[in-house]
Amino acid sequence: MITDRTEADVTLAKTEVKNIWKGEEPTQAYFDGLKGCYTIADINRVESAVDTVQSELNAMGYIIDLETKTDWTHQDVFKQSDETRYINNISVLREVIEVFESTPTAPDTYKYYSKANDIEQIIVDLLQLIELIKKTWYYSNEIYSGEV
């Protein structure tokens, strides 16, 4: 997950893009998606992670039914309805279990570098919390009590 995008990444991305307008050949890093831009690599990574978190939480008994799409391509158009669903998924997941004090609030957009970081930080925290919860089952022997 990417949680360390900065304003400098955005500035650098704009420069790299203009250089390509002027005829510079794109690098592999460019094709992988510039860190200061949002790309299908970011969307598919987040959507897949949402799937993972949802599955883990479902397995733990939480009832969540979020729609995801994990196969975005360059040919697609990411519309406002997709954005609403995308952002809402993060918001819903963040409310399922108690999160860290440091966990960011659910952002209302993905279009600013710090908000994009927040989306992925929430997922990182949730995955970490899920692991901690699972460990508590072992430590408390709950796993052997037949309740889990």
Add this chain to the structure above:
Amino acid sequence: MIELKYSDVAVGAKEGSSLSSTSAYEETNLTNLKNDVTLPNYANPCELNQMFLDGTQESITEEPTIAYWSNETSDENGDFTENPTITANLDDYYKSVGISLTFQQSPCDFTVDWYTDEEIVSTMSYVATTLTPFVSNTVENFDKIVITLTKTSMPYTRAKLNDIQYGVVRYIYDDELKNITVSEEINEISEEITINTLGFTLISKSDVDYIFQSKQPFELRFNDELISKTFIEKATRTSKNSYNISNIDYIGMLEKIPYMGGIFTDKNAYTLATEIFDTANTPFVMSDDLKTKTINGYIPITNCRIAVQLLAFAINAIVDTSRSDSVNIFTASTEQIESTGEIMLGQSFAGDDDATEIQLTVHEYITNTESTTLYTGTADNLTVTFSEPMHTLAFDGTISEYGANYAIITGTGTLTGQKYDNHEILYSVKNPYVLSTDKENIVTFDCPLQCDAQSTTQHIYDLLSNDQYTSMKMVLRDDEKCGSYISFDADYLGQKSGRIISMKYVLSGKRISADLVVNDL
């Protein structure tokens, strides 16, 4: 600083184009290529590196406002499997110095083919490194253009075209301009509506030739403030790089557009103004206090300038275009500006004979049943115009369109109509203080269109019963412009006030020094 924005474009080509395209995204709306609108800067993160994380781009709505987007996304080299095309079929033959495109987000390489009567007369390919490329290529008598988008500058992106200009927008500055003369005038009672003008000499430093064409627009700015929007009336090339240009404003342009008139009964003034200005495809602004006025009467077949004048006269409005990019119709301001402009020595004071009486004749048009023959014979989409207003038209063939002054007919037979009775009503306001020894000066007006005739008569009387003017040269400092109600120090007459009705100046230096005529109030 003086800046002249010149739209060196084929006038009418954009409006007269019929657009079609291939390989278009389903939400493409080519009409937006014809409208001078700012389109949203949408973010589509699916296209590679097209969405910067700075929060400035908009989400793509379910029904996005776009012009042309290709349906296909380019490959890793920016190539398409099938190059998208945009075709503009034009309604006439045009001449331009080239073509300017505006892309969204990232530019495309493209080829332009100019056609005359379905034959390619010129072709240019362009590798774009800017979002607003201009292809310099003077072509005459083209009636079709095909733009083929051959490559996106960035891989995995759509081609997105926001605008096509059949020419180029050029910016000309002080160092190329000489003798910039501006003339602005208003008529307080709109007995006529005056044409503002701009004249200048261009000493061009550009390698690209100018092909000044009638009606091409200019926007003149002085220290970033808009002075005028005018249109070429006459351009003369006096040497290789020197041109003398004479421009007129929107009012002058209105004179060239016919208006078919009509009979109006309780017609809203703003609605009527909208109809007239729509006919001329001209922007206008009407002050709120005038928008609710109601009009009655008649406008004969005339031009749009006269039609606007008749309307303005009836609603006691002033019409002006100075310091604006539209026609402004407004009520004379009663808010006085204490002018701090520096008045040069040499004021002069003059006036016409004060009116002792104003007589205004207005007309009421009442339908009668007297039928008259307007045309007999065979017609094929023939426009028949009438010498007086008519109603209840009848024709054996088809009347496809009609008004009080005309009918467009197809078929064989006789076109008949019924007349109106024209009742004249005289309104008068007299100066109560006229002595029997005073010279009588009755000023008469005839207006086929009326709103509140008594109020109009009084309005005219108020202005003409004290018809004194001050002429002076002033270095402008405040918001002084035509129509402004100013107070100022007169040479030996103390403090005076009045409305600026004329301003003429040569633009140079850092401030405007204008010859003013102020109507004393």
